[in-house]
Amino acid sequence: MRLQIAAWGFIAPALLVIxxxxxxxxxxxxxxxxxxxxxxxxADLHNLRFVGxxxxxxxxxxxxxxxxxxxxxYFVAVGVPLSIGLSxxxxxxxxxxxxxxxxxxxTALFAPVVTTLVAVAVVWRYLFQTRYGxxxxxxxxxxxxxxxxxxxxxxxxxxxxxxxxxxxFGYNMMIFLANLQAVPEEVYEAARIDGATTFQQLLYVTxxxxxPTLILxxxxxxxxxxxxxxxxxxxxxxxxxxxxxxVLYFMxxxxxxxxxxxxxxxxxVLLFGLMLAVTWVLMRASKRGVDA
Amino acid sequence: xxxxxxLRETLRVFLGAFVLxxxxxxxxxxxxQTIRFxxxxxxxxxxxxxxxxxxxxxxxxxxxxxxxxWTAAHEKLLxxxxxxxxxxxCQLGNTWVxxxxxxxxxxxxxxxxxxxxxxxxxxxxxxxWDTNVVEGRLRGIPWYVDTxxxxxxxxxxxxxxxxxxxxxxxxxxxxxxAVKKVAGPYAILLPLNEFEPLLALGLQQQEPMLSEDGxxxxxxxxxxxxxxxxxxxxxxxxxxxxxxxxxISNVWTEFGRGYFSFYMSGPWNIEEFKRRLPPEHQRxxxxxPLPGPNGPGASTAGGSSLVIFRSSQHAQAAWRLIEYLSExxxxxxxxxxxxxxxxxxxxxxxxxxAGDIYAKAFREQLERVRPAPKIPEWERxxxxxxxxxxxxxxxxxxxxxxxxALDRRVDAILEKRRWMLDRKKxx
Numbered sequence: 001m002r003l004q005i006a007a008w009g010f011i012a013p014a015l016l017v018i019x020x021x022x023x024x025x026x027x028x029x030x031x032x033x034x035x036x037x038x039x040x041x042x043a044d045l046h047n048l049r050f051v052g053x054x055x056x057x058x059x060x061x062x063x064x065x066x067x068x069x070x071x072x073x074y075f076v077a078v079g080v081p082l083s084i085g086l087s088x089x090x091x092x093x094x095x096x097x098x099x100x101x102x103x104x105x106x107t108a109l110f111a112p113v114v115t116t117l118v119a120v121a122v123v124w125r126y127l128f129q130t131r132y133g134x135x136x137x138x139x140x141x142x143x144x145x146x147x148x149x150x151x152x153x154x155x156x157x158x159x160x161x162x163x164x165x166x167x168x169f170g171y172n173m174m175i176f177l178a179n180l181q182a183v184p185e186e187v188y189e190a191a192r193i194d195g196a197t198t199f200q201q202l203l204y205v206t207x208x209x210x211x212p213t214l215i216l217x218x219x220x221x222x223x224x225x226x227x228x229x230x231x232x233x234x235x236x237x238x239x240x241x242x243x244x245x246x247v248l249y250f251m252x253x254x255x256x257x258x259x260x261x262x263x264x265x266x267x268x269v270l271l272f273g274l275m276l277a278v279t280w281v282l283m284r285a286s287k288r289g290v291d292a
Numbered sequence: 293x294x295x296x297x298x299l300r301e302t303l304r305v306f307l308g309a310f311v312l313x314x315x316x317x318x319x320x321x322x323x324x325q326t327i328r329f330x331x332x333x334x335x336x337x338x339x340x341x342x343x344x345x346x347x348x349x350x351x352x353x354x355x356x357x358x359x360x361x362w363t364a365a366h367e368k369l370l371x372x373x374x375x376x377x378x379x380x381x382c383q384l385g386n387t388w389v390x391x392x393x394x395x396x397x398x399x400x401x402x403x404x405x406x407x408x409x410x411x412x413x414x415x416x417x418x419x420x421w422d423t424n425v426v427e428g429r430l431r432g433i434p435w436y437v438d439t440x441x442x443x444x445x446x447x448x449x450x451x452x453x454x455x456x457x458x459x460x461x462x463x464x465x466x467x468x469x470a471v472k473k474v475a476g477p478y479a480i481l482l483p484l485n486e487f488e489p490l491l492a493l494g495l496q497q498q499e500p501m502l503s504e505d506g507x508x509x510x511x512x513x514x515x516x517x518x519x520x521x522x523x524x525x526x527x528x529x530x531x532x533x534x535x536x537x538x539x540i541s542n543v544w545t546e547f548g549r550g551y552f553s554f555y556m557s558g559p560w561n562i563e564e565f566k567r568r569l570p571p572e573h574q575r576x577x578x579x580x581p582l583p584g585p586n587g588p589g590a591s592t593a594g595g596s597s598l599v600i601f602r603s604s605q606h607a608q609a610a611w612r613l614i615e616y617l618s619e620x621x622x623x624x625x626x627x628x629x630x631x632x633x634x635x636x637x638x639x640x641x642x643x644x645x646a647g648d649i650y651a652k653a654f655r656e657q658l659e660r661v662r663p664a665p666k667i668p669e670w671e672r673x674x675x676x677x678x679x680x681x682x683x684x685x686x687x688x689x690x691x692x693x694x695x696x697a698l699d700r701r702v703d704a705i706l707e708k709r710r711w712m713l714d715r716k717k718x719x
Contacts, residue, residue: 039668040712042374043395047712130535151535153686239485239536241682256367258672 033265042259055266065267067242068250069274071157075246076225079161083221084214086169091176092202106177110170117167121234124163125150150236153243160231160244167231168224172217179213180206215286219279226275247271325606326354327613328379333362335383335436335596338630339617346616353609373397380604381613384432386423386597391668393426399600399607401430410615415636419593419661426666432597433614434635436626438558439591439661440492440582441653443565445553447576448475457580461522464583468531471553478533480526480554481543484685485536487678488592489556492582493519494677495662496589501677502702506667507710509702511677512695518585520681520691527685534685544568547577556582558594562650563631579653581660593661595635633658669709673702 033055035041041048059065090109094102112120127134128149136146149159183206191201207214228246232238238245238253245253247267255264331339336359343355358379360368366388372378373395384392392398405411411433413421424432444457452470472479482489494501497515502508510516526532533540533552540546547555548570555561565577582591598617600610616622620638627634627645633654640646640655664670680698683689 036708038708039370039391040394040708042370043397047708049711148535237485239682241686242679259370 029265030269032261033269035262037261037265039259051262055262056270059263059266059270064242064245065247065250068245068247071244072226072228072246072248074157075161075164075228076222078158079164079225080218080221082161083165083169083225084172084217086165087172087217088176088210088214090169090173091180092206094173094177095180106174109173112167113170115167117230118234120163120167121231125235128159151240153241156236156240156243160228160235163235164225164228164231168221172221175213175217176210179210183209215282218286219282222278222282223275226271226278324352324354325609326356327381327606327610329355329357329610329613330360330365330379330382331357332360332365332383332385332596334630335632336360338626341629342617342622342626345622346613349616350609350612353612355613376603378601378603380601380606381610382599382601383435383596384599386420386432386434386593386595387664387671389424389432389597389599390426390666390670392599393429393431394668397601397603398431399602399604401433401600401611404611404614405430405433408615411618412636415638417635417637417658417661419590419663420595420635420658423593423595423663423666424597432599433618435596435598435617436623436630436632437635437658437661438560438594438596438633439654439657440488440556440558441591441657442580442582443547443555443557443561444578444580445471445475445547445550445573445576446578447573448550448553451475457578458583459581460583460587461585461589465525468526468554469529472531475550475553477530478552479531480556481540481546481552482523482526482532482556483536483540484534484682485678487674487681488558488594490519490523490678490681491664491674492556492589492591493523495592495664496582496584500665502665502667502673502706505713506665506669507706507713509673509699509706511680511698511702512692517691517695520684520695523681524684524691542568545570548573559633559651559654560631562648565650579650581653581657588656588660590660590662591657593663667706667709669705672705676701676705 034050034052036049036051036055038047093099094106094109099105126132128136130136130146130148130151133149135149140146147155149155187205187209188201191205196204227248229248229252232244232246232249233252236244238249248271251264251267251271254260254267329339330336336357340357343357347353347355362385365385369378369382369384369388369392373392378397389398405413416434417437420434420437424430424434442457448471449455449457449467451474452467454467454470458464458467468479494516497519499510499513499515501511501516503510527534540551543555544564545568546552547565562579566574569577582589584590598614600607600614604610617626618636620634620636620642623634623636623639624642624644626632627639633651634640634645635658645651645655664674676698680689680694684691684694
C-alpha cells in the first residue's frame with residue numbers, strides 16, 4: 001500500500017505536467033469544437049453560441065474539407081510507401097558489401113533531414129520553375145515539353161510528395177541501416193548454405209528480421225504524413241485550386257487566418273479520430289502478421 | 293597630494309552627476325510618457341527616422357516603435373487583444389479596421405478630428421477616408437494609400453498603334469489584342485493569386501458585391517458577372533497567362549522582354565520598375581489610371597491607417613503623434629523615405645510628388661477609389677471570390693453557376709453576422 005503511494009508520488013509531477021499541458025488543452029479543444037467561437041465571440045462572450053454537433057455536420061458538408069481530406073489521403077497513400085521504399089532501398093544499398101564511400105553517402109543522404117525546410121523550399125521552387133527551372137531544362141534535353149510543376153492542379157501534389165519524400169527518407173534510412181547492421185551474419189550464412197539466392201535472402205531473411213522496425217517506421221511515418229502542413233505552406237500556400245490544401249492546412253486557415261476556432265477545433269478532432277483509426281488498423285494488421 | 297585632490301574632485305563630480313540624475317529620474321516619472329507604437333514591415337523601419345523631431349517638439353513624450361512583419365501582424369493583433377496587451381497606437385491595413393472595430397478595440401476619432409487643425413477630412417481622398425468609417429464612426433486616420441493602376445510598355449503600345457493608354461474596357465480590349473500581335477506571347481499579367489485586379493473590376497460596377505448592410509452576397513448580380521466575364525475573357529483570349537506570380541520568376545525581367553505589356557499593380561512597383569527594369573527599357577514604361585466599363589474607372593482603396601486602441605492610457609499623446617504624421621510636410625518626407633503615397637491632396641502639390649511622372653496616374657486614380665465592403669468577414673470573402681475566379685479561368689467553370697455557388701458560400705460565412713444583426717434589432 002505504502003509502495004503504491006510512493007509510486008503515485010513519483011509519477012505525480014509528470015502526470016500533473018501532462019494533465020495541464022496535454023489533457024486539459026485537448027479537452028478544451030473538444031469543448032471548443034462544440035461552439036462557434038470566432039472573432040465576434042472574442043469581442044464579447046455573449047456572441048458565443050453552443051452549437052452541439054453542428055460544426056461537425058457543417059464540416060462534413062464543406063467541399064473544401066473533403067478536398068483537404070482527399071489531398072491528405074493522397075499524400076499519405078503515395079508518400080508513405082514511396083518514402084519507406086526509398087529509405088529501405090537506400091539502407092540496403094549502403095549496407096551492401098560492395099558499396100564504396102559509405103560515410104560520405106550516409107551523410108549526403110541524411111543531409112536533407114537536417115536542412116531547414118524554408119531554405120529547401122526556395123531551392124525547390126527554383127528547380128521546379130516552369131520556364132527556367134532545372135527540372136524542365138533536363139526534361140527538355142530528352143524532348144519533353146516543360147511542365148508547370150507547381151501551377152498545375154494535377155502536378156502540384158506530386159511535386160509536394162517528391163519534396164516531402166526527399167526531405168524525410170534519410171531519417172528512416174538511418175533506422176533501417178542500424179537495424180540491418182544488427183542482423184547476425186550467421187543467418188545469411190545458413191541461408192547461403194541452403195542455396196538461397198541474394199533475392200531470396202532479402203525476401204526470407206532480411207525483411208522478416210526488419211519486420212518490427214518496418215511496423216514502427218510505418219506507423220510513425222503515417223502519423224507524420226497525416227500532419228502535412230509545412231511543405232504546402234512554403235511551396236504553394238495550398239494552391240493551385242486548393243489542390244495542396246491538407247487537413248492541417250485547412251485547420252490553420254480556419255483557426256489562425258479566419259479565427260474560426262470552433263471549426264478549426266472540429267477539424268482537429270476529426271483528424272485525430274482518423275489518425276487513431278488508421279494507426280489502430282495498422283497495429284491490428286501487424287499483430288495478426290506476427291501471430292501467423 | 294596632487295592625486296588626492298584629484299580623487300576628491302572626481303568624487304564630487306560623480307556625486308553631483310548622480311544627484312542630477314536622481315532629480316532627472318524623479319521628474320521623468322511624473323511627466324515622461326511612453327507611447328507604444330506598432331508599425332508593420334518597411335514602414336516600421338522608416339518611421340523611426342521621423343520620430344526624433346516629434347519627440348523634440350513634444351518634450352516628455354517618448355515613442356517606442358515595435359516593428360511587426362506583415363505576415364504575423366494579424367495573428368499578433370488578435371492575440372494581443374485577447375491578452376489585453378495592445379499598444380497605444382498602431383498602423384493597421386485599412387481592411388482590418390472593420391475587424392478591430394467589431395472587437396470594439398478602437399477609439400472613436402471623430403472628436404479629435406473636429407478639434408484638429410492638422411487633420412482636415414476635406415483634404416483627404418474621399419474613397420480612402422471612407423475605408424475608416426465603420427458603421428458611421430471614424431476609427432482611423434489614413435496614413436498612406438495603395439491602389440491598383442496599369443503599368444504598361446509605351447514602345448510596344450505605340451508599335452501596336454496606340455499613342456495613349458486605354459481609358460475604357462473596349463479600348464483596353466483592342467489594345468490587348470493589338471499588342472499581343474506585335475509582342476508577346478502575352479499582353480497582360482494578372483497574377484491568379486492576387487485578388488486585387490478582379491476586385492478593382494468588381495468595384496467599377498454599379499451593383500455592390502454585398503447587400504447594403506453586409507447580410508447577403510450579391511456576386512451573381514449582373515454587375516459582378518460582367519466584371520468576372522471581362523476578367524476571364526482576358527485569359528480565354530490568350531492575353532493573360534493563367535499563372536500565379538510565383539510562376540513568373542521575375543516580373544520585371546519579363547516585362548522588359550515584352551512577355552506581357554500591361555501589368556496591374558500598386559505604387560511600390562514604381563521604385564521597383566526604376567530599379568529593376570533593364571536600363572535600355574527605362575524610357576519605355578509608364579503608368580495609367582485603370583480603364584472602366586465606359587471611360588476611366590474606379591480602383592481599390594487600400595493602404596494603412598493609424599488607429600488608437602481604446603485600452604490606451606496615452607490617447608492624447610498618441611493623437612498628437614497621428615497629427616504629426618499627418619502633417620503635409622512630414623508626409624512628403626515619409627514619401628521620400630518609403631515611396632508610400634500620401635492619402636491627402638496637399639502633400640501631392642510638393643514638387644517631389646507633383647513632378648513624378650509615374651505617380652501622376654496614381655494621383656488621378658486616387659480621386660476614383662472605392663472601398664470594399666467594410667465588414668470583418670471581407671478578407672475571407674475576397675479569398676473565396678478569387679478562388680471562384682481561378683475555377684473559371686483554370687477549371688473552365690461556368691460563370692453563372694460559379695457566382696451562384698460563390699453566393700452560397702459567402703452567405704454561409706455571413707450567417708453569424710446576420711444572427712448578430714437580428715439580435716441587435718430585437719433585444
